[in-house]
Amino acid sequence: MSRDASKLGFYLLLAPLLLWLVLLIILPHIGLFVVSVSEKVGVREYEIGLGNYAAFFTEPLYWRTFARTAIMSILATGLTLILGFPIAYYIAKLTKGRTKTTLFLMCMIPFWVSELVRTYGWMILLRESGVFSSFLQYVGLASGPVEMLYNDAAIMVGLVYTSILFMVVPLVTTLDSLDDSLIEAGYDLGGSSFSILREIVIPHAMPGIVSGCIVVFMLSLGNYLTPILLGGKDSLWFTGMIYTQFITRFNWELGSAFGFLLLALSSVLVFVGLKLSRQSLSGTMGR
Amino acid sequence: MIPTVPQPAVMTWCYRAYVILFFVYLALPLSVVCLFAFNNSVFPSLPWEGFTLAWFFGSDAPYIGVFNERSILRAIGTSAFVAVWVAGLAVVVGTCNAFLFVRHEFRGKALLYMLMLLPLIIPGVILGISILVFSSAVANTLEDATGMWFDGLRPGLPLVILGQFSFVATFATLVISARLQKFDPSLEEAALNLGASKFGAVRQITLPFLLPAIVASAIVSVLMSFENFNTTLMLVGSESPLTITMFDKLKQGSTPVLNAVSLLLIIVSAAIGLMSLLFQNSKR
Numbered sequence: 356m357s358r359d360a361s362k363l364g365f366y367l368l369l370a371p372l373l374l375w376l377v378l379l380i381i382l383p384h385i386g387l388f389v390v391s392v393s394e395k396v397g398v399r400e401y402e403i404g405l406g407n408y409a410a411f412f413t414e415p416l417y418w419r420t421f422a423r424t425a426i427m428s429i430l431a432t433g434l435t436l437i438l439g440f441p442i443a444y445y446i447a448k449l450t451k452g453r454t455k456t457t458l459f460l461m462c463m464i465p466f467w468v469s470e471l472v473r474t475y476g477w478m479i480l481l482r483e484s485g486v487f488s489s490f491l492q493y494v495g496l497a498s499g500p501v502e503m504l505y506n507d508a509a510i511m512v513g514l515v516y517t518s519i520l521f522m523v524v525p526l527v528t529t530l531d532s533l534d535d536s537l538i539e540a541g542y543d544l545g546g547s548s549f550s551i552l553r554e555i556v557i558p559h560a561m562p563g564i565v566s567g568c569i570v571v572f573m574l575s576l577g578n579y580l581t582p583i584l585l586g587g588k589d590s591l592w593f594t595g596m597i598y599t600q601f602i603t604r605f606n607w608e609l610g611s612a613f614g615f616l617l618l619a620l621s622s623v624l625v626f627v628g629l630k631l632s633r634q635s636l637s638g639t640m641g642r
Numbered sequence: 643m644i645p646t647v648p649q650p651a652v653m654t655w656c657y658r659a660y661v662i663l664f665f666v667y668l669a670l671p672l673s674v675v676c677l678f679a680f681n682n683s684v685f686p687s688l689p690w691e692g693f694t695l696a697w698f699f700g701s702d703a704p705y706i707g708v709f710n711e712r713s714i715l716r717a718i719g720t721s722a723f724v725a726v727w728v729a730g731l732a733v734v735v736g737t738c739n740a741f742l743f744v745r746h747e748f749r750g751k752a753l754l755y756m757l758m759l760l761p762l763i764i765p766g767v768i769l770g771i772s773i774l775v776f777s778s779a780v781a782n783t784l785e786d787a788t789g790m791w792f793d794g795l796r797p798g799l800p801l802v803i804l805g806q807f808s809f810v811a812t813f814a815t816l817v818i819s820a821r822l823q824k825f826d827p828s829l830e831e832a833a834l835n836l837g838a839s840k841f842g843a844v845r846q847i848t849l850p851f852l853l854p855a856i857v858a859s860a861i862v863s864v865l866m867s868f869e870n871f872n873t874t875l876m877l878v879g880s881e882s883p884l885t886i887t888m889f890d891k892l893k894q895g896s897t898p899v900l901n902a903v904s905l906l907l908i909i910v911s912a913a914i915g916l917m918s919l920l921f922q923n924s925k926r
Contacts, residue, residue, distance in 0.1 A: 364840075368742040371735045376757050379808035380764075383772035390775050406923025438664070445661050458665075460916070465668055467915035469869040471885050472904040475892060478673025479678060484685065486674055487677075514669065548649075569763070579872050584892065594767045594872070601771055601876065614771050618764065627761050 384618075391611035407612035417596070417613075424593040425620055427507070428575035431514040435522045435566065435571045438515065443526030443563075444556070448535070459527060466520040474584045477513050478504060481585070505587035512579040518574045522567035530556070530562030565632045569625050578619050593617055672908060679901035697902040708902045717887035720799070721868050724883055727803045730809055731861035735807075736814025740852075743815070746820045761809035770876025773805050798879030805873040811867050814859040821855035822848075854856055861918040865911055 391408070393401040411417045446458050465473060480486045481503040491497040503509060533556065541551040557564070582592035593613065600610030682694035706712055743755060761769065775848045776795065781795035794800045821847075825848060833843035849856075871885045878886050887901060 365742075365748070368738050371738045372742060372758065374755065375735055375808070375811055376754070379773060379804060380757065380760060383769075383776035386776035386779055387772040389766075390779075391873060441657070441660060442664050447656075460919070461668070463915065464912050465672060467865060467911040468672060468902075468908050469889055469911070470657070470871060470884060471869075471892070472675055472907055473671055474672075475888075475896070475900060475904060476675040478892075478896070479674045492763060502861065511737050514920055516667070521670075558827075571767060577872060578766055579767060579875065580889070587743055588848070597767055597771065598875070603776070608776060611770065611775060614768050621763065621765060 368600045383485045383564050389612055390608055391615045393608055395402050395608060401608075405611045410609060411616065420423075420591045420596055421593050421616065421620070423591055424576060427510065427514075429624075431511060431518070431575045434511065435515050436518050436568060439519050439522035439567070440526060440560075440564075443523045443530055446523070447530035447533075448526045449540075462520055462523050462527075465516075466490050466524075468518055469594060470580055473517060474513055477509070477516065477585060481509055481512075487565060504585060505589065507586070509585040510582050510592075513585040514575045514578060517578065517581055518571040521570040521574065525563040525567045525570075526560060526575055527563075529560045551579055561632055565628060569628055572624060572628075576617065601616075658854045675901050675904045676908065678898055679905045680899075681898055681908040683898070685897070698897040706899065708899060708906065711899060713887060714884070714899070714903055717882060717884040720881050721885070723849040723866040724803055724806065725864045728806045728867040729860045731803070731807045731809045732863045733818075733860050735811050736859055737852065737856065739811075739815040740818040740822045743819055758815060761812045764809070766809070766870070766872030767876060768807055770805055770873040773808065773873075774876050777801055796879065798876050799881055801877040801879075802874050802883065805877045806867045806870050810863045811872070813866065814863055817854045817859040817862070818852060821852055825851050831879060832878060842904060858918050861914055865914060868907075868911070 392403055392405060394404045394406040396402050442462070446455060446462070450458060473528075478485070482488070483500045483502040483504070485503070487503060488497070488501045491501055492499070537555055537559075538551055542557050546554065579592070579594040579596060579598065582590040583595055586592065594617070597610050597613045597617065600606045600613060603608075660710070679697055680693050680695070681691055683691040691888065697708055708913075741760075777795040781792045782888075784790070784792050819886075829851075830843045830847050833847045834840070838846065868883075869885065870891070874883055874886060875889075882890070888903060891897075891900060
């Protein structure tokens with residue numbers, strides 16, 4: 356085996372990776388940044404400037420939508436964690452063998468189904484002529500059709516539904532590796548259920564919690580379908596605004612600035628999340 | 643709270659009730675989508691008008707079933723075309739990356755590995771617009787320089803394929819690397835001792851060992867490509883894949899045809915998903 360041949364092999368393996376990362380990830384993002392700092396001064400004439408970012412900060416609609424998207428995403432992440440943790444714990448610790456596999460698979464099935472179908476399901480349930488509305492009228496709790504779609508609660512339900520599996524799956528994996536005897540020891544030493552949860556279970560599950568939260572937050576922040584379809588015209592979701600600038604208004608400069616701001620927000624929050632929990636990106640995502 | 647430590651019965655029952663409620667919550671939207679595919683009414687809503695298969699096989703307006711609805715059939719074809727390309731590219735690049743990251747030590751490896759993971763934390767919409775902006779800039783430059791048209795760099799299927807590939811490749815790399823790490827290099831050395839060429843050993847020993855991971859990542863890639871919406875939305879041209887077509891129809895007002903398509907999607911993706919899980923488990 357000559358060294359030259361192995362060197363050649365190495366470069367042949369390196370080439371696709373570099374092509375992919377440079378052409379599809381790095382250069383496009385640099386391009387996005389360049390467009391975001393250029394201002395249109397005439398037909399096909401551009402100047403470098405921060406006007407697009409200034410427009411974002413001076414127009415309340417823009418930054419309010421941005422803040423709203425961030426806050427709703429954080430809320431959705433918290434809700435997903437609170438709702439998903441007991442389920443993950445149940446699957447990991449209170450079931451065994453067949454039941455465990457079945458429950459775990461049942462959690463996975465909605466994940467395999469297109470987000471569009473999931474959201475469509477919620478539309479059928481929640482809208483004015485929907486199943487819940489008909490049910491309430493049938494039971495006699497409502498006298499006329501009830502519109503449950505097109506509000507923030509509907510968006511929240513959809514966001515949690517879409518992303519809960521990404522919380523449950525990593526949590527089950529980490530909780531599975533927690534030895535039951537540690538929990539028993541906690542009880543033997545006189546701990547209450549709550550203190551054991553706080554001192555033993557949650558610290559052990561931290562990697563799972565962090566990776567789950569990051570994925571859920573990312574999915575919520577970058578979500579377009581759920582807020583638009585369940586929130587309707589007033590959903591005011593930042594991705595919707597990016598879409599409007601790019602496709603409807605054809606203002607790519609402002610749209611790029613929006614895109615960059617969204618990217619910055621998600622990167623900062625992911626970074627802070629990793630730092631706070633002393634995890635690394637490769638450690639949490641690369642599994 | 644573990645089985646060996648007794649808890650008050652009320653607590654246990656509350657917990658169980660919550661778990662049951664949770665699974666109802668998971669199942670409810672998908673069940674209604676499936677159920678209303680068989681409702682004999684032009685709206686996917688109550689009241690129940692009786693069972694029908696018209697939304698699958700019907701050919702008289704307004705009951706035009708999935709299998710007679712041209713636009714949906716064409717969209718399924720487009721999606722399949724895109725998915726095959728994305729899966730093929732992702733598997734090839736993923737396998738190369740796996741060999742690179744598992745077998746080679748080089749300067750900047752940690753940095754490249756982190757860059758490789760980046761698509762996981764970039765929102766799909768941003769991936770879409772960044773590729774759109776970049777490819778348009780390249781197309782403009784080339785067109786100005788040469789005077790020719792470069793339609794492949796304008797929104798359309800080639801860009802959709804590249805956009806989806808840009809993040810699906812990360813998943814393929816992770817799945818295939820995980821399998822390659824479990825490989826015992828002495829098997830390959832044995833093949834070399836027996837006179838195999840380096841390439842022959844990889845092809846006859848290592849690649850068959852990787853096959854389960856390769857198949858699994860191809861299946862996941864196809865599913866991800868079929869279901870992707872965010873990135874596709876920004877890059878789509880005149881020919882739209884299934885999710886985009888369904889989204890457009892949904893905005894105009896839904897008919898049970900969408901339920902029928904959804905039901906088919908659910909069946910196919912659940913079957914494929916379960917198959918890939920079983921395949922991985924049986925080969926482990």
